[in-house]
Amino acid sequence: MASAPIYVRPLPGPPHAALLTFRGITLRCAIGxxxxxxxxxxxxxxxxxxxxxxxxxxxxxxxxxxxPMPRPQLATIVLRQSDGWCDEPTSSAYNRAVRLPVSISTETMWRPDGLYDAVIGLSHNTAPRQRRMGSAIFFHLARPGLQGTEGCVAIPRAAMRRILPFLSEKTQMVILAPADAGRPKHV
Known part of the structure; x- marks a missing residue:
């Protein structure tokens, strides 16, 4: 049985403003x-x-x-202080999890700002990986005021708590082009 998709629709105005729709819930979110x-x-x-x-x-x-955050119906790991994500396009570890410290450019997953208290990896540029085509495209918690991300999709903590239990390996996130934002989508 297919899971309901998560739709992300860019809004007019600031380039990082969008709406996320999932299982009858619609809320503002941040994109790149x-x-x-x-x-x-x-x-x-x-x-x-x-x-x-x-x-x-x-x-x-x-x-x-x-x-604690509720667990999704998706492969879930416990985040550690030594967890990182490689964003160095010349590295063989590009767009992969790494154990810190390393000498290559990485993003620290254990963040003081809490953005990755709950973080989900999206399948962008993962199989196969292509250098310089974007790394660390995640679904995570938003900054105050829904500030723009580096390319991820981010929602408020309360919203993440609400939808996490319904996410599974069958769930897909659909990031729409601005021209598609007003069109209804059928599953």
Whole structure:
């Protein structure tokens, strides 16, 4: 049985403003600070979210935050202080999890700002990986005021708590182009 998809629709106005719709819930979310781009045009560091349909590959939850986040029906790991994600296009570990410290460019997953207290990896540029085509495209918690992301999709903590239990390996996230934002989607 197919799971309901998560739709992300860019809004007019600031390029990072969008709406997320999932299982009858519609809420504002943040996307890339520079808006969206077609997946084949996505580049490392461009600040754009890739348009397309993506699987939810894994979830990581930070264990020291209270109250704890609910677990999704998706492969879930406990986030550790030594967890990182490689964003160095010349590395063989590009767009993969790494154990810190390393001498290559990485993103620290154990963040003081709490953005990755609950973080889900999207299947953008994962199989196969292509250098410079974008790394660390995640679904995670939003900054105050729903500020733009580096290319991820971000929602408020309360919203993540509400939808996490319904996410599974069958759930897909569909990031729409602005022209598609007003069209109804059928499953």
């Amino acid at each position: 600070r520079s808006g969206v781009t077609h997946a084949k045009q996505k580049r490392e560091g461009d600040g754009k979210s890739p348009i397309g349909r993506y699987g939810l590959e894994w979830c990581a939850l930070r264990p020291d935050r209270r109250p």
